[in-house]
Amino acid sequence: MSTPAPEQFDAEIERRVAERTADLSELLGHMVTCWDDERRQLARKLHDSLGSSMTALTMHLSLLTQQMPQEKVLQNRTAQMKTLLMNIINTNRDMQLAIWNDKLEFLGVKAALTELVSEFGAEHNIVARVSLPEEDAGYPREHGVALLRTVEEGLRNVLAHAQASEVDVVLDDNDEEIMLTVRDNGVGPGNYDRKARDCHGLRLLRERAQYLGGSLSVSPLPGRGTALAIILPREQQEAPADTPG
Incomplete structure (x- = not known):
């Protein structure tokens, strides 16, 4: 039996590595989608x-x-119980929003992003602006989730690393692509430590974008600041069929 040439051996290794990488990327994308559904x-x-x-x-x-x-002691006790119940209701509502933003599903991407950016600016005393298309396009749910998660991650990084006073969220689309950018006037990605730039949040976002047929990038802006950008195909790609087992 003849021994394969070094070139053939290298090509076979590259092929197997590429297949394994594609399989892992598809599996991770599927897991993220299942996590969203849960x-x-x-x-x-x-x-x-x-x-x-x-x-x-x-x-x-x-x-x-x-x-x-109408006894004062009883009225005070019932008032305390009402306050306790309202606190539980508000906590439950906050938990729901932290787990899943229902505005995305019921009101669309524009409403969800507008509220998210507005609340971020008010809470952290940062000038936060959002620019959206005039029409609320009917993006697939997986695309809407990816856009929302990108903004959430971008705002977290602005708060944790950027030392910025302003942040802009810009959503745009055309017949082929959906483009979203989170840009700030902070110190720029070059001054983040490696852990911040390669954090799991960004890595998961990158895998999510690739699973949907798009891409994610983090780049410095001219002069000062950082841009986190995600580009997705306008038409949702058909996910690979689940295999039993």
Whole structure:
């Protein structure tokens, strides 16, 4: 049996590595999509079950309070119970939003991004602006999630590393691509440490973009600042079929 030439051996190794890399990338993309679905279902359960129960308890407590003797001690205790219930309701709502932003599903990408950027600027005293297309295009849900996660990660990096006073989120599209950029006037990616630039959040975003047929990049802006950009194909690519096992 003849021994393969070195060139053939190298080509076979490269082929196997490429196939293995593609398989791992597809698996990671599938896992991220499943993770999104699980978070969405969990948030819905928190809303439908716990949220509804807390609201019902608040209504029952209000009716009970109206029928109780007008004693100060009892009125103070019921007021404390109402406050406690409202705190639980608000905490439950915050948890739901942290797990899954339902505005993305019910109101669309524009509403979700507008609220996210506005709340970020107000909470951290940073000038935060958002520029969106006039029409709210019906992006596939996986694309909308990727755009929202990109903005979330970009804002986290601005807050943690950029030392910026301004941030702009720009969403645009054409017949072929969806383009979103998060840019700031901070210190720039060259001054981040390697751990910040290669953090798992960005790596997952990059894999998510590639799984959807797009790309993600982090680059310095002329003069000062950083741009985090994701580009996705306008038409959703068909995901590989699940295999049993």
